[in-house]
Amino acid sequence: MPDLPEYYFRIRDTGAAVFRVDSENRHRRIEMEHIAVVNTNRGDFKPQGDRILTDADIAAIEDWLSARAKVLKQRTLDDIHRAIDHLNLTAQWAQSKASDAELDDITDPLLLAMHDLRSVLVRKKADRMVTKNDR
Structure with a gap:
């Protein structure tokens, strides 16, 4: 074995x-x-x-x-x-x-997810830039 x-x-x-x-x-x-x-x-x-x-x-x-x-x-x-x-x-x-019906189905949820992600990334990048400038 x-x-x-x-x-x-x-x-x-x-x-x-x-x-x-x-x-x-x-x-x-x-x-x-x-x-x-x-x-x-x-x-x-x-x-x-x-x-x-x-x-x-x-x-x-x-x-x-x-x-x-x-x-x-x-x-x-x-x-x-x-x-x-x-x-x-x-x-x-x-x-x-994509058809119009398919776009209607996914546009709002996708835009909200992308907006949320963008907000987080922009805020985190700004925090890193402030931290970097404080050094």
Whole structure:
């Protein structure tokens, strides 16, 4: 049997369930013991039930939390770059292919979303410029 990791993290919407993996038992089966729950939004974790986590458990969870935060940050940036592409594709569609009925359906919600985004970006850019000038 190939070497398995000591821990398995089952991804959930807000984090993960953490399992300790055991493949060195007398039945030669893979057993997974649920040891903790991780919340990536808060950056914390809790032992499962009355379980007491070992130093190795805590270190593995903290390492996973750190790596997961980096992955989620990169995915967010990738999603934003895709959103830019989608905006460009939407502009092309609206200009060349959209029917009047389709434009009626999407114009107001799209304009409001774009106005909201523009307001946030302009405000954040102004804040950065003020901060930069204060240095």
